[in-house]
Amino acid sequence: MHIVVCIKQVPDSAQIRVHPVTNTIMRQGVPTIINPYDLFALEEALRLRDRLGGEVTVLTMGPPMAEDSLRKALTFGADRAVLLTDRFFAGSDTLATSYALSSAIKKIGETWGPVGIVFAGKQTIDGDTAQVGPGIATRMGFNQLTYVAAICDVDTEKGIVEVERRAEGGVQVLQTKLPVLITMLEGSNEMRRGSLTSALRAANAEITTWNAEAAGVPDVQSCGLRGSPTVVKRVFAPTPRAERAEEIGKPGMSFEELADAAMDEIFARHPTVEADLREFAAGQQEEWR
Amino acid sequence: MTDAPQKKPQPAGGRAGMRKELPEHFKAYRHVWVFIEYEHGAIHPVSLELLGEGRKLADKLGVELAGLLVGGDREELLAAAGECWEHGADLTYLIADPILEHYRNQPYTKALTDLVNTFKPEILLLGATTLGRDLAGSVATTLATGLTADCTELAIDDERSLAATRPTFGGSLLCTIHTLNFRPQMATVRPRVMAMPQREAGRTGRVVEHPLDMREEDIVTKVLRFIADRDSNEVQLAYADIVVAGGLGLRSAENFQLVKDLARVLGAEYGGSRPLVQKGWITSDRQIGQTGKTIRPKLYIAAGISGAIQHRVGVEGADMILAINTDPNAPILDFAHLAIVADALEVLPALTRAFSRRLSVNRLAG
Numbered sequence: 001m002h003i004v005v006c007i008k009q010v011p012d013s014a015q016i017r018v019h020p021v022t023n024t025i026m027r028q029g030v031p032t033i034i035n036p037y038d039l040f041a042l043e044e045a046l047r048l049r050d051r052l053g054g055e056v057t058v059l060t061m062g063p064p065m066a067e068d069s070l071r072k073a074l075t076f077g078a079d080r081a082v083l084l085t086d087r088f089f090a091g092s093d094t095l096a097t098s099y100a101l102s103s104a105i106k107k108i109g110e111t112w113g114p115v116g117i118v119f120a121g122k123q124t125i126d127g128d129t130a131q132v133g134p135g136i137a138t139r140m141g142f143n144q145l146t147y148v149a150a151i152c153d154v155d156t157e158k159g160i161v162e163v164e165r166r167a168e169g170g171v172q173v174l175q176t177k178l179p180v181l182i183t184m185l186e187g188s189n190e191m192r193r194g195s196l197t198s199a200l201r202a203a204n205a206e207i208t209t210w211n212a213e214a215a216g217v218p219d220v221q222s223c224g225l226r227g228s229p230t231v232v233k234r235v236f237a238p239t240p241r242a243e244r245a246e247e248i249g250k251p252g253m254s255f256e257e258l259a260d261a262a263m264d265e266i267f268a269r270h271p272t273v274e275a276d277l278r279e280f281a282a283g284q285q286e287e288w289r
Numbered sequence: 290m291t292d293a294p295q296k297k298p299q300p301a302g303g304r305a306g307m308r309k310e311l312p313e314h315f316k317a318y319r320h321v322w323v324f325i326e327y328e329h330g331a332i333h334p335v336s337l338e339l340l341g342e343g344r345k346l347a348d349k350l351g352v353e354l355a356g357l358l359v360g361g362d363r364e365e366l367l368a369a370a371g372e373c374w375e376h377g378a379d380l381t382y383l384i385a386d387p388i389l390e391h392y393r394n395q396p397y398t399k400a401l402t403d404l405v406n407t408f409k410p411e412i413l414l415l416g417a418t419t420l421g422r423d424l425a426g427s428v429a430t431t432l433a434t435g436l437t438a439d440c441t442e443l444a445i446d447d448e449r450s451l452a453a454t455r456p457t458f459g460g461s462l463l464c465t466i467h468t469l470n471f472r473p474q475m476a477t478v479r480p481r482v483m484a485m486p487q488r489e490a491g492r493t494g495r496v497v498e499h500p501l502d503m504r505e506e507d508i509v510t511k512v513l514r515f516i517a518d519r520d521s522n523e524v525q526l527a528y529a530d531i532v533v534a535g536g537l538g539l540r541s542a543e544n545f546q547l548v549k550d551l552a553r554v555l556g557a558e559y560g561g562s563r564p565l566v567q568k569g570w571i572t573s574d575r576q577i578g579q580t581g582k583t584i585r586p587k588l589y590i591a592a593g594i595s596g597a598i599q600h601r602v603g604v605e606g607a608d609m610i611l612a613i614n615t616d617p618n619a620p621i622l623d624f625a626h627l628a629i630v631a632d633a634l635e636v637l638p639a640l641t642r643a644f645s646r647r648l649s650v651n652r653l654a655g
């Protein structure tokens with residue numbers, strides 16, 4: 001089966017700094033990584049391929065330097081990488097992103113064989129909307145399986161997939177037909193180490209690079225800023241709270257005295273916490289009887 | 290390339306939608322809608338929180354507030370409609386069909402997009418739950434409109450547009466996003482971010498029923514089973530009145546027991562900062578913060594947590610925050626209300642003793 005995995009290159013957010021005066025994000029020198037959630041999608045795709053045969057194509061839309069992430073994905077064992085890059089894509093919101101990606105996935109299918117499963121991450125760590133997966137599924141008319149914790153069964157003969165999906169208050173066991181779009185939940189698997197052979201292959205691999213035209217994007221007006229219904233009007237820093245915490249206790253107090261002082265302060269300041277706790281304690285005592 | 294916020298809009302050849310030029314056919318779109326998440330016989334609290342927020346937007350716009358109820362059992366949905374009115378809705382749109390008994394993307398997307406195309410709302414809000422996030426992306430894509438995720442503030446600007454503010458880059462900045470020239474303007478909001486509105490008993494409204502117009506054979510995805518969580522701290526943590534949490538300052542998984550001990554005496558839920566999940570000291574459903582749960586308890590006790598911005602955004606809705614930290618300069622002291630500057634490994638057991646003493650002494654006396 002032919003599987004496509006969508007990965008996004010994101011700034012390593014642990015290292016992002018905000019300029020104190022201009023409130024802009026200082027990206028210079030911030031290293032980029034594959035969106036961590038996408039690694040679960042990639043690993044799941046590789047496992048399916050190893051089990052069922054077929055190929056894994058990784059796809060990213062981004063600036064030319066996003067090639068780094070694709071090369072990394074090849075190191076882990078992906079068979080092929082496609083970079084979608086064009087100034088028409090700049091400034092895409094999720095609607096425009098899913099439009100460009102789904103056009104490219106169609107083209108990938110036409111070029112290297114029909115796509116049975118598209119994988120995406122649960123969400124990214126920068127945009128963090130979780131909207132691109134459902135967007136791709138809707139545009140391609142694929143059955144949509146989000147927050148998948150486990151893939152129980154894939155029957156390529158019958159074209160049936162069975163998964164466990166995280167839902168509110170429980171797990172849904174769903175069965176649907178191929179082709180599907182799956183977003184993987186974090187922690188559902190552990191990324192393999194790349195083998196030496198894949199690393200060597202990845203270093204020299206040719207990465208297919210498509211602009212909008214090469215990817216067969218039907219309408220560039222639906223891409224990038226022009227194709228984005230959302231408009232970012234303002235970016236600003238949160239207002240800090242005026243007062244700092246009041247420190248409880250005096251020097252030399254024992255821990256018992258500190259704890260008592262804290263409790264008194266909580267009860268004095270909050271209108272209902274003490275009453276709630278007494279009610280809870282009384283209920284507990286009832287239970288013991 | 291896709292991170293537009295910090296770029297200035299280009300005047301020529303740039304984003305078409307930077308100025309408001311609402312196409313004629315969208316001008317008839319009116320009223321504020323909230324998708325009511327109704328599952329397993331109950332409304333998800335986030336939907337009621339959104340009705341509270343939606344009420345304010347509708348009043349500002351001078352329009353009506355509607356709740357959308359879709360599900361399998363008509364009688365149950367009618368009862369839920371009453372709950373919507375009591376939380377501020379003027380009317381409820383209702384689609385009852387056995388096909389909608391359990392959530393599935395395809396029929397729910399059809400139900401919502403049909404309602405939107407028929408009745409034309411200007412704003413549509415959904416909870417950012419696993420269900421809401423699965424649904425919102427499909428609905429927005431089908432309608433080809435804008436969707437702003439995980440908003441923390443919703444307002445109406447001078448041009449009658451929805452100004453949806455959301456945290457970016459882990460909460461270190463906020464951005465305000467508009468959908469100027471498409472309708473409806475869609476947004477999701479995480480549970481507990483908005484306050485629960487006061488329930489107004491006896492408040493009533495109207496019901497507008499609509500057919501689904503779909504057959505089970507048309508739906509490809511089947512729900513084979515639903516395995517309910519045994520102890521669903523998903524909801525419990527977000528809605529707990531008291532939460533006790535620990536951070537790396539506790540130094541070991543064993544010491545985390547001190548947090549659980551205090552939580553037990555207080556009838557509280559317990560949680561922690563993200564590194565504890567990564568170290569495996571707690572499960573991920575107990576992580577508090579930007580990428581975990583947002584909590585809004587009456588009392589939040591944070592022991593050995595520094596108060597990084599990603600943690601802060603998840604706890605700021607608490608009535609009262611008590612920080613226990615050895616460092617008087619820890620960032621958490623900038624937003625906590627009370628602080629004990631001392632070793633949490635000593636303070637936590639002392640608090641456990643103090644509370645159990647106080648609560649039981651008075652119990653005997655009274």
Ligand SMILES: Cc1cc2nc3c(=O)[nH]c(=O)nc-3n(C[C@H](O)[C@H](O)[C@H](O)COP(=O)(O)OP(=O)(O)OC[C@H]3O[C@@H](n4cnc5c(N)ncnc54)[C@H](O)[C@@H]3O)c2cc1C
Binds near residue numbers: 121294
């Ligand atoms: C701070 C900030 C806030 C934003 N808020 C919004 C908003 O509220 N609404 C909105 O419509 N847009 C928003 N955007 C724009 C949005 O981030 C971009 O459209 C982005 O290209 C995709 O969205 P995401 O990062 O949220 O991806 P998500 O929807 O969270 O990503 C889910 C999965 O889709 C796949 N994927 C996503 N992007 C790509 C890509 N470029 N290449 C390959 N695979 C990909 C990955 O598998 C990923 O794990 C925002 C951007 C920023 C920087």
Ligand SMILES: Cc1cc2nc3c(=O)[nH]c(=O)nc-3n(C[C@H](O)[C@H](O)[C@H](O)COP(=O)(O)OP(=O)(O)OC[C@H]3O[C@@H](n4cnc5c(N)ncnc54)[C@H](O)[C@@H]3O)c2cc1C
Binds near residue numbers: 014592596603
């Ligand atoms: C994209 C992204 C998303 C994130 N999402 C989240 C999230 O959802 N939730 C979250 O919590 N974090 C999140 N983080 C991580 C966050 O940035 C911080 O790294 C994390 O919150 C720090 O955890 P901590 O406070 O437990 O540890 P530290 O920052 O190491 O703080 C430990 C604190 O304990 C104090 N201490 C040490 N010894 C003692 C003692 N004996 N008694 C009392 N105090 C003591 C220290 O003074 C210090 O203040 C995210 C990060 C990123 C990049």
